[in-house]
Amino acid sequence: MTSNTKPFSKVFALLSDLLGDSFGPDNWTSEARGIVEGLTPFEGDSLGDFTYDDHDGSLTKTWYEGDPEALEAWAGRSPTYHIEVKSTAGTAQEPFQMSRHQLDIVSIPCYCRYNGEILIDPLGFESC
Secondary structure, eight states: OOTTTHHHHHHHHHHHHHHGGGOOGGGBOSGGGGGSTTOOOOOSOOSSSEEEEOTTSHHHHHHTTTOHHHHHHHTTOOOEEEEOOOOOSSOTTSOOOOOHHHHHHHTOGGGTEETTEEOOOTTSOSOO
16 A cells, blocks of 8 residues: 555545445545555546445434534435545644635535535535
8 A cells, every 4th residue: 555545545444444334445436446456446526535325324423423403404314425535744733735626516505505404514604
């Protein structure tokens, strides 16, 4: 494994452990998947390095643990998560790179709404 794939492999392992059989190589939706021995390259368009349809709510429960209002807002819903992995060579306080396209994807209003109701406002835009 190269140092370029290490962060992706760690996130893949973490999500695999957390989500069990509902998460696997097909959820790895970035070019980095093809660099890892034993995995086939990803082909197609993707909004994140990992994509997960949370049909049973397990990732949502983990994401919003300790926030009963958010859990209630998501109850009975099945969000699709598009997870982008960012890393630096430095500490956690070190800035990371994000393209304008990635920022635009994060700030698309439909990613913050469900049937017109604001569920999350990830970057504090209040325009979701």
